[in-house]
Amino acid sequence: MMQRHMPMGYKMVNGQIEINEEQAQIVKSIFMDYIKGKSLKAIAKELSERGILNANKKPNWNHGSVGKILQNVKYQGDEFYPRLIDEATYKKAQDMRAAVEKKFGRSQQFNAMKNQSIFSGKIRCGECGETYKKYVEHAGKPSEKIKWKCRNYIFQNRVLCRNSFFTEDELKNIFTEATNQLIRQKKRLDKIQPNEPPKMNLELRQTDNRIKELEQDGEFSSPELAELIFKRAVLYYECSKVANQKRNAEKIKSALTDINTLTGFNEELFETIIKRMTVFKETSVKVEFINGFIINISIEYKRKDGKNGNSEKDGSNHTATS
Incomplete structure (x- = not known):
């Protein structure tokens, strides 16, 4: 709920x-x-x-x-x-x-870095639903490495989620490739028109009418009334998302004006047009833009698990799929 x-x-x-x-x-x-x-x-x-x-x-x-x-x-x-x-x-x-x-010594104990990043809150695990966080391996040493992993990766010294790891460069490359895929399909931004609004509006009217009936009958303590009020709020929220979709499509087109090909990571552009990136184990990263447009970037990933859950991933062969 x-x-x-x-x-x-x-x-x-x-x-x-x-x-x-x-x-x-x-x-x-x-x-x-x-x-x-x-x-x-x-x-x-x-x-x-x-x-x-x-x-x-x-x-x-x-x-x-x-x-x-x-x-x-x-x-x-x-x-x-x-x-x-x-x-x-x-x-x-x-x-x-x-x-x-x-x-x-907790940062080394949990391999965690709390400093905020442009990716904080934007990367989600498609396996368990948690967000990704930045981990540091060998903190303060010449061999220090930083990777983004699911928050459920390690808990009480146990590996709980075995989804893919990413360096920041790999995340940047995924965004860049997805954005270039979007630029090539820019005309499709205008075609994303959900089929739900008419049905949702009818359901919203019916829900609102039933609420008014219960209120007119003085059924203010009715469990049905409480459920319907919550349902109405959810429907309002869904309708508002649909209304925002067109505005957000225009926002994306404006942000991409004069950009024929994105040649490198643009932090401001990422913050402006990306809603979230969802990682699915060993298959793809779903890049969702703020208007709901989705592009899947396939990943080639191989993992060799030891006691510390080390992994290897080929970050150079990302390909976009429509």
Whole structure:
């Protein structure tokens, strides 16, 4: 269900994601308390003692749930989520977390790098649904290597997800190739017209009429009314996505104006036109643009698993498929 994945601090109103002011104050206080020097454990204890509900609607906080708040990139704002935390505050919190992890050796222990990247939050695992994160191998040594792996790759020293690894150069090459594929098919941007809107609009009207009937009958505590109100919000959201599709197609065409061939990675262009890139094990990366247009880039991948889950991948033979 859609609401289940809504980050704390937001709410859905008529299909649009807006800031939940009451929850937003809690999120902001977490960032400020952490920047002022409180530990994750101390913040969690205070929130629990105050009976503050977490994202799961329970007054049970721990250092992990506080940490997830601090690292959630959606608080910086994106296509759907309004900005909740200013850039300076967010960056300060990330820098402090990285410093704490380095101090206690956690960055090497978990092979993780928390510093943000243009790819943060944009790369998703098609096998388990988690996002990708940046890992560092042999941190601080001449042999240091940086790779992007599924967040579920390692948990408690066990390999949980065996999806593909990528260097940043490989991710950049995939984006460049997908964008060039899109440029060659630019006319298709105007042809993406979903068949769902008429049906959805009819269902929305029927749902809205039934809600009005229940309200007129005074059935305000009816379970059906609660379910229908949620359904209406979801339908509003779906309709708004359809309306945004045409605008986003124009945004892409504008961004690609005067670009006949993309010869190298363009960070601003990536941030402007890419919604997400989803990795499917040993087969392809699905590159989804902000208007819903999808291009699949096939990958040739071979993996040799040892105790440390090492891998090899041929990043030079990416081919685009329509």
